[in-house]
Amino acid sequence: MMLQLASTFSQLSLSQYLVLSSLLFVIGLVGFLTRRNLIVMFLCTELMFQAAAIAFVAFGRYWFDFSGQVFVIFILTVAAAEAALALALVVLLYRRRSTLNADDWMELCE
């Protein structure tokens, strides 16, 4: 009954949203794991954020629950703050060594 009501409001089923979300997430993850450029890696994390946001919205819509959307608002806020912070860090790191390669910062583990 609920499922039918959902499908009348939307042509796309929940699973399709979830597939999109997963795809975005995996792209972000693979990008994060394979690229060495700090800014690209940062953009990949943003992708993963958005994948999660899509999943939230999809579920929220599916269950007629607005919490999903509320969460997305939160995610956007956090992502914005995090973007400001991360970009600032990247700028600082670049000023030190004039490189954006993540592998050049190995010694930070100590």
Added chain:
Amino acid sequence: MMTSTAIRIAELVPAVPPVPVAEVVEATSHWWAGFILWFPLISLVLCGLCAAFRVRSKLPAWITIGSLACSFVLTILLGNAEDVPERILLFEWISMEWLGGSFVANFALYIDSLTILWMSFVTGLGTLIALYASEYMEPDVGKGYTRFFSGVSIFLFAMGCLVMGDNLLMLYLGWEGVGFASYWLIGYYYRRPEAVAAAKKAFIVNRIGDLGLALAVYLIWATFGTVQYNELMTIIQSGDFSEVYEGWSVKAIPYLLMLAAFGKSAQLPLYVWLPDAMEGPTPVSALIHAATMVTAGIYLIARMYPFFLLEPASLHLVAWVGGLTALLAATIGMAQYDIKRIFAYSTVSQLGFMFLGLGVLTTYGAAYHVFTHAFFKAVLFLTAGAVMHGFAGQLDLRKLSGLRRMKGWRIVAWTMFVGCICLAGFPFTSGYFSKDAILAEAFVTQGPGFQVLGWLAIFTAFLTAYYTFRVWCRVCAGPVHYEPGDELHDDDHHDDHHDDHHDDHHGEHGFHPHAPRFAINFVLVVISVGALLAAVPYFMPNEVEGIKGGWVADMVHGSSAASGIPGHPDHPGSLSDSAHGDGHAHHGTILGMDPHSAMYYISGVVGGVGLLLAFWLHLWRRQDADRLRSWLLSRAWIRWLPVAMENKWYVDEVYHALVRAPLWLLGHVFHAFDRYIVDGLLVDGTSRLPRLLGRWFQPLQNGLLQSYAVTMAGGAVLIVLMMVLMMQFFQGGAVQ
């Protein structure tokens, strides 16, 4: 199985009906008796204040002497005022009652004649010896002076608790207190390793005895339900306790008390601490380790005598241990060269005589010997102290001679002579009468081998006379000759001291022995007069009918030790009295004579022979002594005897091998266990585990951002997988 006590006592001592315990009087009129205890405590506090304000004068000595003198005066007043046992409540200490039981141990005094007898010489000698110490400890004014006198004060307080306490708990408090004071004062010269070792030895050996006392107090309370003397004696008189613990606790109590007494009074298994305790200052040796504290064991047994009468075998053991200790210590004392050590061994030996007296049922003899011994042994130690003080710590009797011919030393020489004749039991001295009371009773009382024991004791008396006069003849008589010792109070002749090493032994180059001054001489004279006068109570008329032996016998008779006074008609005090009833089957004889009459001759002769032997070997023909010694040492069959005696029969070595070495080994085993198992395995092992895990996971921390991300992603996947699996599992279970 336990018959009435009255019957038991009657079996042992036929002629005397059991003395009914006098009803205790709860006295309030003698409230001031508490100050006998409080005065030393006040003195302790004042001495502490002196230390706090860095008093650099003899003030602490005068405070101590003054308060001890007050205690003494009060003791005498109390002795005059007291006629029946009375209890004086000072304050409520422990007082608990519950359904069917109680535990009452108030801070109260139990004043009977035994208490008075003991306290009279404890406080009297305490005062005099404190006066002596005020001069003796002079070099330490401003340094250890206050420490010394606080120690003396706390000792007197503890001894007062021990003797005057109304219950066993107060006695225990005092018992531990005197042990502590003894430790404090033996270790007075705490910079010297020997003194520290001696203090520890005394304390540790005493712990063994203290364990016995603690167990005895517990057993007594468990068996009789009270620890107060008066209540205990009433219960024992009534005989109404036989079935408690099937009677075994009543049998065990005397042995535990005995262990305590043997520890404190330096008897056979546990005597080794006393000779070493001579490392303390000499007044301490005189007061604590000769006159007062070491007699606490005698006091304990005398006070608890009814318990011993319940188990006669325990008294036989007391007698044998005492007799053998007396002999052993006398043989060791014969072969030592250090004057103080000789006197220490003689103390052990005389304490052995006292235990022999307790064992052969003459508490009177034991108490009288305690009384006389306190005086003459104090004199001997104090003279030894004066010598030590004047000759820079010299105590070797081979290096001192002719004291009586030296200016300023005559009083020391002759007071030592008085002490010696009393100790040797020379006829008509105090030691003669008190020792005879014990020796004769060994032949009177029936017991396992008591005849043999009596002869052993007579032989010991001979040795005593010999070694006592060996000291006097060597040190006080003969040609004048001396060498200074090497230390202690080298105040003014420090430079001369170094010269002595270059010069010859005669010591007259630069070294001037400083003769004792007024305080020491005064105290020596007073105590030696006391030692002579201690014979007088023997001749005093008895107030109590049927016993003899003078004032001391009266004092003992009026106390819980009373059952130990044999009261047959010809008891001591009557040289002429030969008519003794043969009706008593128990009455032994010696050489066909009544022991009490015979003993006057036997011990007089024996003492005289020992004395003459000492004069011959150590005064008239000193080279004979050397010749005898070399003769003994050159014969293989007898060589072991002098060697063993000089080495104290190797008792310390045997204890070292049997007790100290195993404990040392055990200590190291425990140390190893602690080090390697507890610390190594448990503590360090626990800390090593996270380190090991850390080392395994450390490679993950490689600094590559992507590898962290992979780990995180992998972890997240793992968690999700696990959750999925678990959900399936539980749901599957729920479905089925």
